[in-house]
Amino acid sequence: MHNPDANQLKPVQKALDFNNTEIAFRGSSDSDLERAYWLFKIISVRFLAKVGPPLTRFAMAIGLPVKLLIKPTIFEHFCGGETIEECEGTVSKLASGNVGSILDYSVEGEEEEKVFDETCAEIMRTIKRADGDKRIPLTVFKVTGLGRFELIAKRDAKEPLNEEEIAEFQRVSSRINLICALAHERTVRVMIDAEESWIQDSIDQLALEMMRRYNQNSPIVYNTYQLYRTNVLECLRQDTKLAFTEGFILGAKLVRGAYMEKERKRAEEKGYPSPINASKEDTDRDYDDALRFCINHLNTIAFVAGTHNQESCQLLAQLLDGKQIKHDHDHIYFSQLLGMSDNLSFNLAASGYNVAKYVPYGPIKAVMPYLFRRAEENTSVAGQMGRELKLIVKEKKRRKMF
Structure with missing residues (x-):
């Protein structure tokens, strides 16, 4: 049996502040932040986001060990x-x-x-x-x-x-x-x-x-x-x-x-x-x-x-x-x-x-269309990647101060 209530303790309500990166990234380790930083940097480059999916499909089709690269990076971040x-x-x-x-x-x-x-x-x-x-x-x-x-x-x-x-x-x-x-x-x-x-x-x-x-x-x-x-x-x-x-x-x-x-x-x-x-x-x-x-x-x-x-x-x-x-x-x-x-x-x-x-x-190969769509959607949303990166950088700086 699961014990969901163990994770259901309601915190004291805080005033809503979307720029509070301490709360936003409380569950992210330094290495999680670093991975997110580089992922969003790559996704924000339209050329890489466009050529990445067909290259990945080709590499998987000919049996290259792409899964070893995908699982600890983009898959682990979004899945x-x-x-x-x-x-x-x-x-x-x-x-x-x-x-x-x-x-x-x-x-x-x-x-x-x-x-x-x-x-x-x-x-x-x-x-x-x-x-x-x-x-x-x-x-x-x-x-x-x-x-x-x-x-x-x-x-x-x-x-x-x-x-x-x-x-x-x-x-x-x-x-x-x-x-x-x-x-x-x-x-x-x-x-x-x-x-x-x-x-x-x-x-x-x-x-x-x-x-x-x-x-x-x-x-x-x-x-x-x-x-x-x-x-x-x-x-x-x-x-x-x-x-x-x-x-x-x-x-x-x-x-x-x-x-x-x-x-x-x-x-x-x-x-x-x-x-x-x-x-x-x-x-x-x-x-x-x-x-x-x-x-x-x-x-x-x-x-x-x-x-x-x-x-x-x-x-x-x-x-x-x-x-x-x-x-x-x-x-x-x-x-x-x-x-x-x-x-x-x-x-x-x-x-x-x-x-x-x-x-x-889902299995990595089967979930790839979903991941590719995420990358393509994100590049078409003006400013989305910039905001993500800005907040990650802000949190990395905040952590260095403490």
């Missing part, structure tokens, strides 16, 4: 381990700073039914592992881990499916239901990640169906809303109206979005209007409006604010205080990725807010 058991150290370390873990089996890009069944079984294992352990308040999965991307894209495009494809899609739906039914039985919250816009309608329909079944009394299933898409704030409003009318709780994870360059490129190639907001300012506005909307509908919505944006975190904290909502309200979580924005995660937790970090895990 919890290769198995659920290997994640225990990360779970404990985060919990010591009152930050929860979101176990995320990050295998993707597979095509075989056998692999989809294995992935489904592994996601169910994450739910069983989270059951009864307060240090793991949320779990997560991607629909494309459970079914073929092309099948879902065909259904989204409203192209007729043949009998074999209809049966195949029913298997995808069954896997999702198995996961959500177990989550409901164990009272473990499970988030369904967002994906590309041309498969998202099917994912949204599946998520809403799961919420109708399993969110009658408490938030179990969460769908993800990518606010960099032009129509998603309105979708959030409509889904909230539906949840209120039909009497279930809407689970919503709010993110800006992860496929901007791919989305714009496809829209241009296929000659349809880009589904992505024209500017970062538009996305920031929609994201912050979504936070305000959720706060104003807390009886109907439980939400996770997935963001590395300091201004949005500050806004949500101010909204809670302005409406005298307790910091650890059961319907509100902040969330960031493991290995990034520790200044947000740990300082929010020190001020008594619910915070959980994504803890990706």
